[in-house]
Amino acid sequence: MQSWPVQDAKARFSELLDACQHDGPQMVTKRGKQTAVLVPVEIWNRLQSNAQPSLKQLLLSDEARAELILPARGQARRRPVAEAD
Numbered sequence: 001m002q003s004w005p006v007q008d009a010k011a012r013f014s015e016l017l018d019a020c021q022h023d024g025p026q027m028v029t030k031r032g033k034q035t036a037v038l039v040p041v042e043i044w045n046r047l048q049s050n051a052q053p054s055l056k057q058l059l060l061s062d063e064a065r066a067e068l069i070l071p072a073r074g075q076a077r078r079r080p081v082a083e084a085d
Contacts, residue, residue: 002027003027004028006028006030016038
């Protein structure tokens, strides 16, 4: 993966885009730190489709879907029972 300083990426964006399409993902750096990656849309779409489980996978998974909060037992207030006349 080629690394592009942000100044070069801005000045030569068409070249950066061409390199991405022909050579794959391209790294953009800012002040020497990795900041962003430009990837071809095919790779992006594949990553997006693999990142989220399908509804079927979610429903069949063994992992908890949410925290189930249960109230403590014996702490409920009850109304007094009115006697019938």
